[in-house]
Amino acid sequence: MIKKTxxxxxxxxxxxxxxxxxxxxxxxxxAVVNDEIITLNDLNKATxxxxxxxxxxxxxxxxxxxxxKTLEKDVLRQLIDRSLSSQEAVKYNIKVSxxxxxxxxxxFMASNKMDPEGLEAALAADGLxxxxxxxxxxxxxxxxRLISRAVRSQVIITDxxxxxxxxxxxxxxxxxxxxxLRNILMDDEADxxxxxxxxxxxxxxxxxxxENSIANNAADGGDLGVxxxxxxSEEIKTxxxxxxxxxxxxxxxxxxxxxxxxxxxxxxxxxxxxxxxxDQIENILYKEQAEKRFKEWIESLKENAHIKNML
Numbered sequence: 001m002i003k004k005t006x007x008x009x010x011x012x013x014x015x016x017x018x019x020x021x022x023x024x025x026x027x028x029x030x031a032v033v034n035d036e037i038i039t040l041n042d043l044n045k046a047t048x049x050x051x052x053x054x055x056x057x058x059x060x061x062x063x064x065x066x067x068x069k070t071l072e073k074d075v076l077r078q079l080i081d082r083s084l085s086s087q088e089a090v091k092y093n094i095k096v097s098x099x100x101x102x103x104x105x106x107x108f109m110a111s112n113k114m115d116p117e118g119l120e121a122a123l124a125a126d127g128l129x130x131x132x133x134x135x136x137x138x139x140x141x142x143x144x145r146l147i148s149r150a151v152r153s154q155v156i157i158t159d160x161x162x163x164x165x166x167x168x169x170x171x172x173x174x175x176x177x178x179x180x181l182r183n184i185l186m187d188d189e190a191d192x193x194x195x196x197x198x199x200x201x202x203x204x205x206x207x208x209x210x211e212n213s214i215a216n217n218a219a220d221g222g223d224l225g226v227x228x229x230x231x232x233s234e235e236i237k238t239x240x241x242x243x244x245x246x247x248x249x250x251x252x253x254x255x256x257x258x259x260x261x262x263x264x265x266x267x268x269x270x271x272x273x274x275x276x277x278x279d280q281i282e283n284i285l286y287k288e289q290a291e292k293r294f295k296e297w298i299e300s301l302k303e304n305a306h307i308k309n310m311l
Contacts, residue, residue: 031076032308033083038076043311047075049255053235056253076311082139084301089142092149096141104137114225121217121224124256125183125236143294151293155286162281166274173272179229179240180265182206182222185215187257196260199248205262214257226267236261 031038047068054067089095109119123133166173182205186192195212199205206221213222229240239249240261248262272280 030309030311031080031083032306032310033080034087034306036083036087038079038083042079043072043076046079047071050075052253072311076309080307080309081298084298084305085143085146088150088301089146092146094142094145094149096138096145100141101134101138104141105134112225112227117216118225121183121215122227124185124215124254125181125224125232125259125261128255147290147294150297151290154293155289157282157285157289161285162278163274165281165285166277173270173277175268176228176270178226178267178269179263180226180267181224181240182209182262182264183215183217183224183259184209184213184222184262185254185257185259186212187214189251189253189258192251192258192260196248196251199260199262200246205248205264215259222262223264224261 027039027041029037030040030043050071051068054064054071057064057067059067105119109115114122119133120130123130184192184195184205186195191212195208198208204221206223209215209218209222212218215222217223229237232240235252239252240263243249243263245263245266248260251258251260
């Protein structure tokens, strides 16, 4: 009986040791920023969408591995900067509440004449969930407040700067090209490819969306609304910017499955004089200078921080 009990104890210890060893393989520390750590799991979550795109590319296996290594190094540097920013935000007692995020999202929807369903549909077109967007928005608000507190006094925008920008970026104020989009979202890539073959053949895109799409906007014929495609990811933007009215993208991978985007119409909105564009240009120049100063400030923080990169 004693031997059996001892054997059970030894087996339990062995299993525990194996479990710990397995956990160390699955996750490990890849960076230390003062008293905070960044884990491999954190890095994997941040790079997952980009790794999927690399894996789906036509590059060779060797080139894909090279791109992934570069990606991981770049994203880890961003996570280190974000950790430093968060630590400084605590020092400055800067906080972002749920209400702050709600307000920012409501303002975004109002300025884009969008309701919550339309926002989720727009995010779906970019492969994002609402919770991901809220986290991103919170980070942007935090960084904006930190920039304002840390570097605002170093940013000076003159009338001459504004006029020079307007004269050298005239095309930006002659109108903004916007796209009225529809989409079809499906779980299976092959099934969606079969639907793609039917586009333009005696059946409208909106009818195909009603019959096949699994998105919330299927009943509306896949109607997503009107967008400035510069707000989309580079992959979506690249797929759309060469299309004309009535064209559609190839099958694209997104977070919830696979989708096709259809250009219902292309519109030109806005045409601003210098006086009308003045505030917009001042905001653009402020953002450019503030980001530059912020990067310099982050670099100065690094000089006095304990940072260990173990990737």
